Amino acid sequence: xxxxxxxxxxxxxxxxxxxxxxxxxxxxxxxxxxxxxxxxxxxxxxxxxxxxxxxxxxxxxxxxxxxxxxxxxxxxxxxxxxxxxxxxxxxxxxxxxxxxxxxxxxxxxxxxxxxxxxxxxxxxxxxxxxxxxxxxxxxxxxxxxxxxxxxxxxxxxxxxxxxxxxxxxxxxxxxxxxxxxxxxxxxxxxxxxxxxxxxxxxxxxxxxxxxxxxxxxxxxxxxxxxxxxxxxxxxxxxxxxxxxxxxxxxxxxxxxxxxxxxxxxxxxxxxxxxxxxxxxxxxxxxxxxxxxxxxxxxxxxxxxxxxxxxxxxxxxxxxxxxxxxxxxxxxxxxxxxxxxxxxxxxxxxxxxxxxxxxxxxxxxxxxxxxxxxxxxxxxxxxxxxxxxxxxxxxxxxxx
Amino acid sequence: xxxxxxxxxxxxxxxxxxxxxxxxxxxxxxxxxxxxxxxxxxxxxxxxxxxxxxxxxxxxxxxxxxxxxxxxxxxxxxxxxxxxxxxxxxxxxxxxxxxxxxxxxxxxxxxxxxxxxxxxxxxxxxxxxxxxxxxxxxxxxxxxxxxxxxxxxxxxxxxxxxxxxxxxxxxxxxxxxxxxxxxxxxxxxxxxxxxxxxxxxxxxxxxxxxxxxxxxxxxxxxxxxxxxxxxxxxxxxxxxxxxxxxxxxxxxxxxxxxxxxxxxxxxxxxxxxxxxxxxxxxxxxxxxxxxxxxxxxxxxxxxxxxxxxxxxxxxxxxxxxxxxxxxxxxxxxxxxxxxxxxxxxxxxxxxxxxxxxxxxxxxxxxxxxxxxxxxxxxxxxxxxxxxxxxxxxxxxxxx
Numbered sequence: 001x002x003x004x005x006x007x008x009x010x011x012x013x014x015x016x017x018x019x020x021x022x023x024x025x026x027x028x029x030x031x032x033x034x035x036x037x038x039x040x041x042x043x044x045x046x047x048x049x050x051x052x053x054x055x056x057x058x059x060x061x062x063x064x065x066x067x068x069x070x071x072x073x074x075x076x077x078x079x080x081x082x083x084x085x086x087x088x089x090x091x092x093x094x095x096x097x098x099x100x101x102x103x104x105x106x107x108x109x110x111x112x113x114x115x116x117x118x119x120x121x122x123x124x125x126x127x128x129x130x131x132x133x134x135x136x137x138x139x140x141x142x143x144x145x146x147x148x149x150x151x152x153x154x155x156x157x158x159x160x161x162x163x164x165x166x167x168x169x170x171x172x173x174x175x176x177x178x179x180x181x182x183x184x185x186x187x188x189x190x191x192x193x194x195x196x197x198x199x200x201x202x203x204x205x206x207x208x209x210x211x212x213x214x215x216x217x218x219x220x221x222x223x224x225x226x227x228x229x230x231x232x233x234x235x236x237x238x239x240x241x242x243x244x245x246x247x248x249x250x251x252x253x254x255x256x257x258x259x260x261x262x263x264x265x266x267x268x269x270x271x272x273x274x275x276x277x278x279x280x281x282x283x284x285x286x287x288x289x290x291x292x293x294x295x296x297x298x299x300x301x302x303x304x305x306x307x308x309x310x311x312x313x314x315x316x317x318x319x320x321x322x323x324x325x326x327x328x329x330x331x332x333x334x335x336x337x338x339x340x341x342x343x344x345x346x347x348x349x350x351x352x353x354x355x356x357x358x359x360x361x362x363x364x365x366x367x368x369x370x371x372x373x374x375x376x377x378x379x380x381x382x383x384x385x386x387x388x389x390x391x392x393x394x395x396x397x398x399x
Numbered sequence: 400x401x402x403x404x405x406x407x408x409x410x411x412x413x414x415x416x417x418x419x420x421x422x423x424x425x426x427x428x429x430x431x432x433x434x435x436x437x438x439x440x441x442x443x444x445x446x447x448x449x450x451x452x453x454x455x456x457x458x459x460x461x462x463x464x465x466x467x468x469x470x471x472x473x474x475x476x477x478x479x480x481x482x483x484x485x486x487x488x489x490x491x492x493x494x495x496x497x498x499x500x501x502x503x504x505x506x507x508x509x510x511x512x513x514x515x516x517x518x519x520x521x522x523x524x525x526x527x528x529x530x531x532x533x534x535x536x537x538x539x540x541x542x543x544x545x546x547x548x549x550x551x552x553x554x555x556x557x558x559x560x561x562x563x564x565x566x567x568x569x570x571x572x573x574x575x576x577x578x579x580x581x582x583x584x585x586x587x588x589x590x591x592x593x594x595x596x597x598x599x600x601x602x603x604x605x606x607x608x609x610x611x612x613x614x615x616x617x618x619x620x621x622x623x624x625x626x627x628x629x630x631x632x633x634x635x636x637x638x639x640x641x642x643x644x645x646x647x648x649x650x651x652x653x654x655x656x657x658x659x660x661x662x663x664x665x666x667x668x669x670x671x672x673x674x675x676x677x678x679x680x681x682x683x684x685x686x687x688x689x690x691x692x693x694x695x696x697x698x699x700x701x702x703x704x705x706x707x708x709x710x711x712x713x714x715x716x717x718x719x720x721x722x723x724x725x726x727x728x729x730x731x732x733x734x735x736x737x738x739x740x741x742x743x744x745x746x747x748x749x750x751x752x753x754x755x756x757x758x759x760x761x762x763x764x765x766x767x768x769x770x771x772x773x774x775x776x777x778x779x780x781x782x783x784x785x786x787x788x789x790x791x792x793x794x795x796x797x798x
Binding site: 014016017020021024025027028031032034035036045047048083084086087090091092093094098100109112113117118119121122123124125131132135137138139140141142143144145146147148149150152153154155164165167168169171172173174175176177178191195198199202203206209210213299300301302303305306309310313314317321322323327328329330331332 | 414415416417419420424427428431432434435437438439506509510516517525526527528529530531538540541542544545547548549551552553555556559560563564567572573576577579580581582583584585586587588589590611614618705706707708709710712713714716717719720725726727728729730731732733734735738757760761762763764
């Protein structure tokens with residue numbers, strides 16, 4: 001017990017560093033939640049809105065109608081017609097679809113329709129990041145084809161063609177969600193908890209490294225090893241301190257994420273809160289075990305810092321916190337199975353979809369979540385045992 | 400002074416856990432990122448919607464709808480018909496059809512999760528979709544809606560022509576005019592290279608490595624402040640003037656970090672095949688000024704004896720969130736903050752580093768790049784000034 005207290009005193013003496021480090025990395029996890037927009041909780045089907053920009057160099061009735069149609073149902077981003085502004089918009093992905101209507105397009109289309117030849121080309125750039133831009137592109141081309149069709153068949157002036165096309169293109173295909181019970185688990189909370197794998201791992205293991213740096217200092221270590229204390233009780237006290245560190249980090253992340261992204265949504269049942277807290281606690285235990293292992297290896301504080309950050313980052317990537325696991329190649333998914341992060345992420349996903357299920361099918365889902373957490377816990381125990389064995393053999397070697 | 404530089408370089412080069420950050424860390428992460436992105440590129444193709452179709456009289460009465468459905472579910476159908484937005488790989492079919500005799504059976508299948516959406520034609524002949532809210536792939540459903548809308552619009556248009564100008568319909572020209580591909584859209588190329596969704600991650604990774612590299616200079620600085628280390632105590636009683644030691648340390652740390660980052664960049668460029676724009680000199684220039692800024696910041700941090708230099712990794716971890724490293728959510732957060740509070744994002748040195756490289760890739764003028772480099776240089780000067788201020792009263796005479 002007194003060893004444990006000493007460990008805690010050492011941690012307290014480094015409180016400034018620990019507060020800065022834990023505070024900063026936990027802020028990283030929480031801040032990522034603000035980058036995620038939560039889906040609306042009602043059952044109305046919301047068509048995807050794309051950010052679009054139209055540069056109308058033509059100024060005819062046809063081009064104005066096309067610009068209007070593109071903007072309809074999408075978010076129009078005002079854009080100046082100079083090369084730099086357009087480059088900015090595309091390179092920074094500010095618009096998903098950028099349409100440039102060249103001068104003389106309207107008259108050219110009318111003439112082409114009368115002759116049965118091809119209309120002048122439109123210029124467009126679609127974003128690489130989502131399919132929303134490509135969808136607007138199809139819609140715009142379809143509308144322009146409608147203008148051409150009416151110009152070729154009913155004829156008349158540009159205004160008449162626009163009126164006819166607008167009337168025909170007004171209809172939409174209504175869609176609605178089936179009336180299934182959904183809980184609308186907040187996407188932001190899910191992202192925060194999944195991304196927390198990295199900050200939790202790095203934060204806990206780095207803070208433990210600070211403790212280990214003090215304990216591994218040569219004079220301290222010589223005195224500790226010379227004492228009659230057994231390797232097991234030494235290891236237990238140290239692991240106790242690691243657990244205390246993990247508990248602080250866990251409390252920080254769960255309180256912050258639940259308060260900011262969970263409670264406000266009102267979409268979570270108490271059981272989900274309990275399971276989420278249990279999942280993060282389990283992962284925090286894994287982190288504490290790894291921190292303990294790094295400490296037992298006797299590596300320097302900097303090396304432990306490096307290991308903690310790299311492993312934390314790799315785990316969070318393999319666990320699907322950066323990109324969804326579904327997008328990862330199979331080989332990486334297989335590697336991910338060998339890390340605790342993927343099991344943790346699966347548990348979070350399982351808890352998230354718990355609210356969507358009928359009561360009858362909740363039990364197997366619950367079982368699956370508990371199984372994931374069990375595997376996570378097994379990782380923690382395995383790593384802890386390796387750490388204990390290594391610490392013991394290292395101590396024997398040094399004596 | 401050359402001697403001081405050589406001493407600094409040798410000391411740092413022998414400290415493997417410090418050199419790890421700017422050298423090995425980006426290599427590991429770049430390999431990991433490239434593995435992930437290879438998978439993401441493959442899985443960007445749209446998925447096929449499992450569509451339940453209610454085959455009743457209303458469907459039979461809707462002219463051309465059966466043909467449209469057949470077309471989108473046949474093997475050679477291309478999902479959006481857009482071409483340019485599609486990956487080169489095989490295109491998925493828009494929908495897989497499962498026929499149902501009545502609406503109840505279809506709804507039951509939707510609830511059971513056997514189909515993703517149900518299509519039913521109402522009395523007015525308008526197709527309606529009911530979508531399973533649990534289906535994550537809204538984009539695929541949107542593509543389907545688009546195809547159906549296109550069908551609906553063309554049908555309405557042709558009905559209108561039949562009313563206004565029946566003669567055109569008889570010859571078949573009208574249908575051809577609406578269905579031909581007379582209106583085309585050409586790809587608008589605004590940037591020298593097509594936007595690469597993944598280049599940003601690698602730039603942000605280089606920026607993070609540069610930020611972590613600040614630890615090099617911070618560690619070297621510890622060997623200069625009296626009472627921080629035994630080495631510092633010995634060096635400071637020597638005959639070499641303090642400013643020579645200081646300048647030597649900073650230049651030495653800068654050379655180390657610059658060399659490490661250059662290796663990391665060469666690895667990304669030639670092994671991972673990341674695209675870099677501009678000429679080599681400009682890229683190397685950006686790297687030089689980035690590592691100078693990191694050294695200056697690290698040097699400033701190193702003057703605070705009470706805080707372990709490991710805290711730099713925590714701060715870099717937070718700043719990397721705002722350079723868009725951690726996946727799409729962190730990029731969205733960075734971009735939206737840059738729109739609303741640009742000062743906040745522009746004050747992030749890691750964003751400036753990533754942005755300078757990004758500017759070289761996308762803009763045909765150098766002003767954004769120059770602006771980024773100048774900002775970094777100004778930050779370096781500011782950090783140097785602060786370091787000098789802090790070092791001023793830390794000689795033996797003052798203690």
